[in-house]
Amino acid sequence: MGLDNKTLENLRVAYKMEKLDTGDIKNDPFEQFQVWFDEALKSECDEPNAFTLSTIGNNRPHSRVVLLKGFHQKSPIFYTNYLSQKGHELESNPFGAINFLWLPLQRQVRIEGKIYKLDARLSDAYFNKRPRGSQLGAIASPQSEKVENRKTLEDLFDATEEKFKTIDPIPRPENWGGYYLVPDYYEFWQGRDNRMHDRLSYRLDGASWIIERLAP
Numbered sequence: 399m400g401l402d403n404k405t406l407e408n409l410r411v412a413y414k415m416e417k418l419d420t421g422d423i424k425n426d427p428f429e430q431f432q433v434w435f436d437e438a439l440k441s442e443c444d445e446p447n448a449f450t451l452s453t454i455g456n457n458r459p460h461s462r463v464v465l466l467k468g469f470h471q472k473s474p475i476f477y478t479n480y481l482s483q484k485g486h487e488l489e490s491n492p493f494g495a496i497n498f499l500w501l502p503l504q505r506q507v508r509i510e511g512k513i514y515k516l517d518a519r520l521s522d523a524y525f526n527k528r529p530r531g532s533q534l535g536a537i538a539s540p541q542s543e544k545v546e547n548r549k550t551l552e553d554l555f556d557a558t559e560e561k562f563k564t565i566d567p568i569p570r571p572e573n574w575g576g577y578y579l580v581p582d583y584y585e586f587w588q589g590r591d592n593r594m595h596d597r598l599s600y601r602l603d604g605a606s607w608i609i610e611r612l613a614p
């Protein structure tokens with residue numbers, strides 16, 4: 399049994415791979431993100447474009463993983479159902495926090511900012527590139543709503559497949575599309591020895607980024 403406190407207390411990894419100093423980083427956090435993302439792509443990281451997205455609803459934070467699918471200027475884009483829980487939360491509170499965890503590199507990146515809906519034409523363009531099965535799934539699934547059982551879900555998929563049998567290409571449903579987060583805060587975290595990790599943050603002050611070191 400792994401889920402006992404003794405086992406958990408003894409799980410300990412020493413982080414000794416790399417360091418991060420103000421002299422080593424880009425002045426623009428987007429460029430720094432690009433450098434680290436390229437390294438994550440080349441590393442052993444599974445799904446390096448997966449990130450945890452936190453939004454607020456009813457005064458509580460809610461987190462889930464979504465996929466980075468591009469950038470709108472320098473703003474990370476993800477796609478989802480606008481009527482999902484996250485969609486409703488963003489409707490009433492458009493601020494979000496993103497967290498990339500690249501464990502093989504002993505790195506974490508946090509990005510915060512305001513989230514906007516992507517232009518419909520850009521969402522159309524991405525939807526059209528998705529495999530037909532994913533398009534049908536996006537239409538069939540009332541994301542975040544309660545479903546009776548697995549069969550109900552499969553029936554919804556089958557009915558959608560039937561409905562679009564002769565329709566090609568499948569049009570993007572209005573309730574599915576992209577969001578982009580316009581960053582006003584970044585933090586780059588590099589694991590170091592003795593838990594003395596490197597944390598460098600970028601805070602937007604007017605048009606300039608202020609770089610600060612934070613205690614680990």
Ligand SMILES: Cc1cc2nc3c(=O)[nH]c(=O)nc-3n(C[C@H](O)[C@H](O)[C@H](O)COP(=O)(O)O)c2cc1C
Nearest residue numbers: 448462463464465476477478479482483484485542
């Ligand atoms: C690796 C991974 C990638 C995912 N990518 C997406 C995605 O890009 N878009 C999405 O809507 N949900 C994605 N999901 C599912 C979400 O985590 C979540 O279950 C779903 O969006 C509903 O979230 P909500 O009820 O908080 O709105 C992904 C889950 C995992 C584990």
